[in-house]
Amino acid sequence: DVKVTQSSRYLVKRTGEKVFLECVQDMDHENMFWYRQDPGLGLRLIYFSYDVKMKEKGDIPEGYSVSREKKERFSLILESASTNQTSMYLCASSPTGKNSNQPQHFGDGTRLSIL
C-alpha cells in the first residue's frame, strides 16, 4: 500500500519565519504535489514535480518554493510566513507520467498556523 508521510500533523510558526514542510512517499512515484486546503475553496495546487530536481508552479505559488533533491522527498518552503498562509497543507504522489490519470495518494496533512 502506498504511504505518503508528512513530517508534522500540527505546526505553529511566527510571521516572517522560514517554514519547511516535508513529505516522503515510499512507492517510487514520479509525480509529487503540494496543495493547500481551505474551507469552501477546496484543494488548490501550489507546486508539483514530475521528476527529481524538477518543479512547476501550480495555481497559487506566490510565497512558496519547493525542493525535490531525491525522488521520494518533496519539500514545501514558506520563505517568509504570513498569517494568510495559515491552512491545511496536503502532499500527494502519483505514478508516472505528465498528464497522468492515475489516482493521487495523499498524506494526512499538516495543519499550519502562522501567528
Next chain:
Amino acid sequence: SQKIEQNSEALNIQEGKTATLTCNYTNYSPAYLQWYRQDPGRGPVFLLLIRENEKEKRKERLKVTFDTTLKQSLFHITASQPADSATYLCALRPPYGQNFVFGPGTRLSVLP
C-alpha cells in the same frame, strides 16, 4: 478557468437510502473525472475515475455518471451506512491540462 461546484456544502440522509452528490463544472469538458473521499483529519482517498466517453462507472455500492451535455457528474452511494459519512470531492482534468482541479467537496452525513 474551470469552475467546479458541488451541491450544498452538507447533505444529510437516512441510513439505507441512496445518497446522490453532484459535481457541476463550467467552461470546457474534462477529459477525466475522479471522486475522492476525505475523512476528518485525513487526506483524500481515491474512489473512482470516469472518462468523458463513459456514461457510467460502478464499484460495489458506488456509482458515478458523467453527462458532458449537462456538464455534470453524479456520485451515488446505495444502501448508505453511517460509515459512509465523510466529505466527497470531485476532481476534473481538462483535455489539454496536466493536472486535476478539485471541487470544494460535499460533507455527507448518514444518520442511523
